[in-house]
Amino acid sequence: MSSWLEPLIKTGLVVAILNGAVAYLVLVERKVAAYIQDRLGPNRVGPWGLLQPLADGAKFIFKEEIIPAGADKVLFLIAPVLILATAMVTFATIPFGNLIPWKGGTITLTAAPNMDIGLLFVFAIGSLGVYGVVLGGWASNNKYSFLFSGSLNMETIIARQAQTGWWWFAVQPLAFGVFLVSGCAESTRLPFDLPECEQELVGGYHTEYTAMKFGMFAFAEYLHMITVAVLTVILFFGGWHFWGIAPYTAPENVTWLGAVMHIVVLTVKTLMMIFFFMWIRWSWPRFRYDQLMSMAWKTMIPLGVLNLLVCAVCQEFLDPADMLTRCVLGWLAVGGCVLYAAMSAAPQGRAADVSPPVRPL
Amino acid sequence: MKPDDKQIKWVKEPKLGLSGRMYLGPLLDGLATTARHMLSTARGDGMTCQFPEERPKFGNPLIYRGVHRLNKDEQGRVKCVACFLCATACPAHCIDIIGTQSPWEDREKYPQSFVIDELRCIYCGMCEEACPVDAIELTALFDLTGASREEMIFDKEKLLSVYDATIEQEPMRSRQGAGGQGHSAS
Numbered sequence A: 001m002s003s004w005l006e007p008l009i010k011t012g013l014v015v016a017i018l019n020g021a022v023a024y025l026v027l028v029e030r031k032v033a034a035y036i037q038d039r040l041g042p043n044r045v046g047p048w049g050l051l052q053p054l055a056d057g058a059k060f061i062f063k064e065e066i067i068p069a070g071a072d073k074v075l076f077l078i079a080p081v082l083i084l085a086t087a088m089v090t091f092a093t094i095p096f097g098n099l100i101p102w103k104g105g106t107i108t109l110t111a112a113p114n115m116d117i118g119l120l121f122v123f124a125i126g127s128l129g130v131y132g133v134v135l136g137g138w139a140s141n142n143k144y145s146f147l148f149s150g151s152l153n154m155e156t157i158i159a160r161q162a163q164t165g166w167w168w169f170a171v172q173p174l175a176f177g178v179f180l181v182s183g184c185a186e187s188t189r190l191p192f193d194l195p196e197c198e199q200e201l202v203g204g205y206h207t208e209y210t211a212m213k214f215g216m217f218a219f220a221e222y223l224h225m226i227t228v229a230v231l232t233v234i235l236f237f238g239g240w241h242f243w244g245i246a247p248y249t250a251p252e253n254v255t256w257l258g259a260v261m262h263i264v265v266l267t268v269k270t271l272m273m274i275f276f277f278m279w280i281r282w283s284w285p286r287f288r289y290d291q292l293m294s295m296a297w298k299t300m301i302p303l304g305v306l307n308l309l310v311c312a313v314c315q316e317f318l319d320p321a322d323m324l325t326r327c328v329l330g331w332l333a334v335g336g337c338v339l340y341a342a343m344s345a346a347p348q349g350r351a352a353d354v355s356p357p358v359r360p361l
Numbered sequence B: 001m002k003p004d005d006k007q008i009k010w011v012k013e014p015k016l017g018l019s020g021r022m023y024l025g026p027l028l029d030g031l032a033t034t035a036r037h038m039l040s041t042a043r044g045d046g047m048t049c050q051f052p053e054e055r056p057k058f059g060n061p062l063i064y065r066g067v068h069r070l071n072k073d074e075q076g077r078v079k080c081v082a083c084f085l086c087a088t089a090c091p092a093h094c095i096d097i098i099g100t101q102s103p104w105e106d107r108e109k110y111p112q113s114f115v116i117d118e119l120r121c122i123y124c125g126m127c128e129e130a131c132p133v134d135a136i137e138l139t140a141l142f143d144l145t146g147a148s149r150e151e152m153i154f155d156k157e158k159l160l161s162v163y164d165a166t167i168e169q170e171p172m173r174s175r176q177g178a179g180g181q182g183h184s185a186s
Ligand code: SF4
Pocket: B086, B089, B090, B091, B092, B093, B094, B095, B116, B120, B121, B122, B123, B124, B125, B126, B127, B128
């Protein structure tokens, strides 16, 4: 295939699939929310509400577009586009499968394959979005978790996990925890939706947007969620690898069946991760601002540093193939953190001997 | 009231245990709760009533406050004695009665016209409480609709026809002892 046609097709494919996926994720989210709240959710448009996304889209398109009189027109119009574009661009380096055989060679299923700074690229672009501004500091923690891999190229990261058969959430539990929390924060979904406060504010920063422009903000939020879910799967759950049904295959003997299995495994894992994020969103209340800050500064950053330390020790003294020791060390570090937290946490609640406040009536 | 008043009960925040202080235990608890609800809804135990296809079930239709009806006595005559108590009690002033000399021996007056504006009514049930002869009652008909305002103004005939339509499912309150504390009809 000619050198420019291949990325073009892959990009088109990714964009098309993402568009469909986001539309249906909105439906899935509404269904999950409904089921958690003992309701049924949308079920009137098409069987099981399956045509609901189309109806929503049509509604967005036909609604009136309002530009507030006092708004800076250029900025106002460009903001949703920017947010959506940056959310899309992150997918350039994210693999959506392994390799497919093509005319004796192979094609990597990544829009921009072999980008050695792949992960950094995702975080850099991700924090370009307005979403990242307040919580951007969180994202900057992330890089500690990846020193272990020795690579920021996502294809390599998956390949390492597939070759060893160890998924890194088992080897790197601390990093996994930190990443999951900051991932949630990055997608500004519920436990960390401070810029938005969906339930009680009119909508935070996108209050003045109407019709499709509002839709684009929602779209970008779901794209962020997909990004975080795919990244979690790639970094900690072995990407397209699954023992038995989707094992590691050397580039020479890639088959169509294997390629399809890899895509299916990655998709299923990602969907499960997304479901987990939705489940969290409809289960937990939002963190208070001071709780968020104290968690970020007193828990997440120290954990990140500790993780870095454990990784460095492992890299220095251990045989690269010795996953078991790493695993044990990693969980020991988690245990240590739990103990430390339990011993040092300030007692909550009002102390017993504080007399009730005296208020004049 | 002083802060050390005997009647004030000071409540202390419960002490958080080990898992509570790490947020972890309670967070997992929350996930378990929502998972339980998700599964029970998936099994079909949801709360949703698919309204137009499925009629909601009332715990006790006799105490539901929907569209009114004018009760009839054993001889099929309207029970109302045009005492105006319901119209007086009505906070929405939506009952309009014209009383006149009764053609029957056993009462002095009866309503020549009895009109309720169902659009103004707030379905408070005061009229039902006020009536000394249990002539007016609120039924469990809740999905009242109409294409015009005029249609929603119910006259005596219409209110009596509501009685015919609902008496099977909802017996008169005065007849069923425990449910109604009304006086027995003459
Ligand atoms: S239910 Fe209340 S508002 Fe309606 S007619 Fe009776 S007293 Fe009036």
